[in-house]
Amino acid sequence: MNQENELNRNPLIDGALKLYVVLAYLFVFAPILASFVFSFNSDRFPSIPLGHFSTEWYRAVAADPLVWDGLRNTLLIGGVVGVVSTALGFGAAYTDYRYRFFGKQVYLALALLPPTIPVVIMGLAMLAYLSRIDLSGNALSVIIAHVVICAPFAMAVIRLRLSQMDPSLEPAAWNLGASEWATMRHVIIPFARPAILGALFITMAVSFDEFAIAWFVSGLNETLPVKVLGFLQGQVSPRINAIGTFVFVTSMTLVILAQLLLSGRGTATGKE
Amino acid sequence: MQEPLVSFEGVAKRFGSYTAVQKMDLQIHKGEFLAIMGSSGCGKTTTLRMLAGLEAPSEGIIRLAGRPINDLPSWSRDTPMVWQSLALFPFLNVIENVEFALKMRGIGRAERRRRAEQWLDRMQIAEFASRNIGQLSGGQRQRVALARSLVVEPDILLLDEPLSALDAALKVRMQSVLKNLQRETGITFVYVTHSQSEAFSMADRVVIMSRGKIEQIGTPQEIYRTPRTRFVADFLGSSNIFPGQLQQDRSGRAAIATASGHFLLAEDAAASAMPGQSASLTVLDTRMQIHLQPPADAVNMVEARMIGEEFVGATATIYFETGAGQEIRVQKSHEELADLPLAVGRSFHLSWLPADGHLVPE
Numbered sequence: 001m002n003q004e005n006e007l008n009r010n011p012l013i014d015g016a017l018k019l020y021v022v023l024a025y026l027f028v029f030a031p032i033l034a035s036f037v038f039s040f041n042s043d044r045f046p047s048i049p050l051g052h053f054s055t056e057w058y059r060a061v062a063a064d065p066l067v068w069d070g071l072r073n074t075l076l077i078g079g080v081v082g083v084v085s086t087a088l089g090f091g092a093a094y095t096d097y098r099y100r101f102f103g104k105q106v107y108l109a110l111a112l113l114p115p116t117i118p119v120v121i122m123g124l125a126m127l128a129y130l131s132r133i134d135l136s137g138n139a140l141s142v143i144i145a146h147v148v149i150c151a152p153f154a155m156a157v158i159r160l161r162l163s164q165m166d167p168s169l170e171p172a173a174w175n176l177g178a179s180e181w182a183t184m185r186h187v188i189i190p191f192a193r194p195a196i197l198g199a200l201f202i203t204m205a206v207s208f209d210e211f212a213i214a215w216f217v218s219g220l221n222e223t224l225p226v227k228v229l230g231f232l233q234g235q236v237s238p239r240i241n242a243i244g245t246f247v248f249v250t251s252m253t254l255v256i257l258a259q260l261l262l263s264g265r266g267t268a269t270g271k272e
Numbered sequence: 273m274q275e276p277l278v279s280f281e282g283v284a285k286r287f288g289s290y291t292a293v294q295k296m297d298l299q300i301h302k303g304e305f306l307a308i309m310g311s312s313g314c315g316k317t318t319t320l321r322m323l324a325g326l327e328a329p330s331e332g333i334i335r336l337a338g339r340p341i342n343d344l345p346s347w348s349r350d351t352p353m354v355w356q357s358l359a360l361f362p363f364l365n366v367i368e369n370v371e372f373a374l375k376m377r378g379i380g381r382a383e384r385r386r387r388a389e390q391w392l393d394r395m396q397i398a399e400f401a402s403r404n405i406g407q408l409s410g411g412q413r414q415r416v417a418l419a420r421s422l423v424v425e426p427d428i429l430l431l432d433e434p435l436s437a438l439d440a441a442l443k444v445r446m447q448s449v450l451k452n453l454q455r456e457t458g459i460t461f462v463y464v465t466h467s468q469s470e471a472f473s474m475a476d477r478v479v480i481m482s483r484g485k486i487e488q489i490g491t492p493q494e495i496y497r498t499p500r501t502r503f504v505a506d507f508l509g510s511s512n513i514f515p516g517q518l519q520q521d522r523s524g525r526a527a528i529a530t531a532s533g534h535f536l537l538a539e540d541a542a543a544s545a546m547p548g549q550s551a552s553l554t555v556l557d558t559r560m561q562i563h564l565q566p567p568a569d570a571v572n573m574v575e576a577r578m579i580g581e582e583f584v585g586a587t588a589t590i591y592f593e594t595g596a597g598q599e600i601r602v603q604k605s606h607e608e609l610a611d612l613p614l615a616v617g618r619s620f621h622l623s624w625l626p627a628d629g630h631l632v633p634e
Contacts, residue, residue, distance in 0.1 A: 171326050172359035174346040176373035176420070182347075186372070190363045 032248055039241035046238070057242040067243065070227035074208060077139055077223060081146040082204035088147065089154025089199055094188065096155075097162040098170075112152045122149065123216035130217055137219025145217050146207040153206060154199035157262065161195030162188075194261040201258035205251040275338055277302040277427060277460050278323065283332030285318050285484075292318040294484040295332065300462060302427070305454050307463045307475035311507070315484040316464045320430050323462065325349045337427065347376070352421035353430040356437075358413055360405045360420070367392060367401040370419045377424065391419040411442050418453070428460040435470060447473055468508060472496065480504050502552050502632050511554040512600045515634065518549045528553050528631070531596035535572040536626045550634040557601040559628040562590065562612055563621040570623035576600055577619050590614065592622060 034046070039058070042051035061067050092111050096104070114122070126145040130136040135144065169191065173183040189196070211225035218226055224247055231240050276299035285293040293315040300306050308316040321327040322334060325346035333340050341349060352373065360369050367388050374384035392398040395415040400408060408416065414434065421429055431450075435443045451474045454461045465471050471478050472492040480487045480495065480503075487507075488500045499505035505513050516530030518537075526537045528551060535553055566573060576592035579599075588609055592600045600622060612620075 166357050166359055168355045168357050168359035169361065171346065172353070172355055173361075173372070173376075175324055175326070175349075175351070175353050177347050177350075177376040177424070178372075179345075179347050182376055186376075187361060191361075193363070 032244075035241045035244045036248075038238055039245045041238065044238065046241075057238040060237075061239050061242045061246075064239075067224075067227060070222055070224040073139060073142075073218075073221050074223040074225075077142050077146065077214075078204045078207040080143050081150055081207040082200045084143070085147045085150035085203045086154045086158075086196060086199045088151040089156075089203075090158050090192070090196060092151070092155040093159035093162055096159055097165075111155055114149050114152050119149075119210075119212040123213040126213060127216040136217055137221070139218075139221045141217040141219070142214050142221065142223060145213045146210060149210070149213065150203035150206050154203050157199040157202060157258075158192055158195045161192050161262075165191055198258040198262040201254040201261075205254040205258075208247065208251050208254070274302065276300055277337060278462075279335045280319075280322075281333045281335070283319075283322065283329045283334055285315070285322060285327060286330045291484050293322070296486055298479065298486065298489070300428075300460060303458045303460055304476045305451070305461045305463065305474055306477050306479065307465060307471035308479045308481060309465055309468065309471040310481035311466055313483075314481040316466075316479075316481050317432055319481070320353070320432055320462060320464045324351050324353045324430055350424065350426050351428055351430055352424060352426050353432060354417050354421050354434040356433045358417040358434070358437075360413060360416055362405050365402050365404055366397065366408070366416050369405065369416055370423050372420060373424045387423055388419070391423045395419045410438050411446065414438065414446055415449075418450075422453075422457070422459070425457075426459065428462065431461060431463045433465050435465075436467075443470070450474060480507065482507070497556070498630050499554055499632060502634065505552070505554045505632055510558075510603075511556050511630075512560070513632075514553040514555075514598065516551065516553065518551055518631075519547050530598075532574050532594040532598045535629065537631065538627045538629060551631050552634060554630045554632055555624050555628055557589065557603040559624050560600070560602045561623045562602055562604070562609075563623065564612065566621045567623065570621070571626060572629065573621055573623040574600070575619055575621055578614060578616055580616060581614065592620065 037050070038046045040053050040055065042054035042056065096108060096111075101107075123145070126141070126148070127136060130141045130144065135141045169187060170183055173187040174180070178186060209225060210223075211229070214223045215226050215229065222230070224243060228240055228243055231237055231243075278298075278300035280296050280298040282295050282297060283293065284291065284295045296319070298319075308319060310316045318327060322329050323336075325341070325344060329342060334342055336349070336351070361372065364372065367385070370388040370391055371384045374387060379387075389398065389401070392401055395418060397412055397415045397419070400412060400416075405413065405416070417434065435446050438446060447470060450461070450463075453459075454474075461474075463471070463475060472495075475492060477489060478492055478495055479489050482503050488495055488504045490500075495504065496508065496510065499508060499511060502513065505511045514528065514530040514532060514535065516528045519527055519529055519534075526547075527534050528537060530553065537553070561570075563570075566575075574594050576594045578590060579593050580591040582589045582591070587603050587605055590602045590604070590609075592602065594600065602622065
């Protein structure tokens, strides 16, 4: 904070802003916090006063082979989706950075469109389409569907980074004797590396959490969020809280990692 | 005469309907320091980029050491360039930046480290070898950029306004670094700039471009003393320009009739002057004399009112206006001005020798 700012601060506004931030975060995180608290509560039903601390729901979850199946599916799908959509997103972002061509606006709009389609419609469309080409109901179908919604995120993240690149950097590498491929490998990818890793983590997190589309197309290879719905339909069990806490912690870890990379600590932007 | 290192033969560049460079012929000799100067949009950078292989000429041939290079991609050319933004790689440290070109040429790790260190030494930045680019000052970055381009020991180095981001004092220091480097290495430098002081202080030859065309090529002295076109005279801004019509005076000597009066021409200019033709007379602002009383022996003289003065270090520029509304600048040292009662609004007589006037076609 610079000095003028320090000097001209109104303590009332300051306090109000702080309160506002705290309330906003409380609003967002209270349900998750509740789920977290009740996942360690011995009582069968979420009620106050709390029972005693217990990890029995975690043990119950860990003992359920169906949950392990779901976790394995989730991790496998998340990993593959992360890699594939980051690769696609990078290609799309680089195309946008490097080339000017007719219909580029349309190309960009289409590339960024999928996340704006309501997921239920997307899920239904995926199911209808994938079942027609006999790809429905397995892990591959979830991967395909998730890549469709994740790649635009990866593209947006990487595109932002490339837009910060000094436009002379790439021609400078050619000029110093690097072919286009060598420039890609030694200049473009190293420059975009924080964004590439960030995109990888964010797309993994999105795939990890995604429920609606996975529910439509996963068939017997259910991911964890789909499993949770299964539990809910059968019975309200604190096991859901345990799974929820686990999924939340995993996703948050990925998102925070991505944030750290993208906030660019220790990496110059190259514009100076 | 030996074969030029680079030759542009009828080279033109168009972007859609816009012509950036009109059909140009230009020879660059081995070991010279050539500056290409002009205001923005004159085609100087496009010319340099065509030589570097970053733009393809629309027509004509560019030869490097006799060989046509039109179809050679940038990475097979050996025409390293120092960029206006420097374009250092921010994710590499100083020595890795310098090693880059050697690495791309497949030179082994030990050898490229050795050669990079040599250049860091030479540019006096060896102590920063493992620093990040972000930790360097402007002048240090400049040196890294030079080392990075020169490490391959090319025949030619292209420079695209590399000093434009530096402050004035550093600019002057880097100019002498560049000039010495060029002299010591014997590498041909092609230096693009919009700054007259940079071009004139470093270059052996200067090319002045305007609207995609070469206006004049010559040594700094030639261009300064005898601008060949009206544009060059205007661009340099060091000459007073009197537009008018050529004629012969009563005694048969060539003269030019301008709004501010009739002026006699130098003998050599007179030979080529066709009476009735439109032309402009240019007189360097340092070649004009200021008098309080009209001197008896003055041939070319005009009466003008002083409208302002401007001090620039050791010299002063005095501005006058003639009865016809023409502005005239005169540059003098403070000693020369000491005896004159300079005051805005006062009338003076300005004179110059016919030999100091040059004709440029209209």
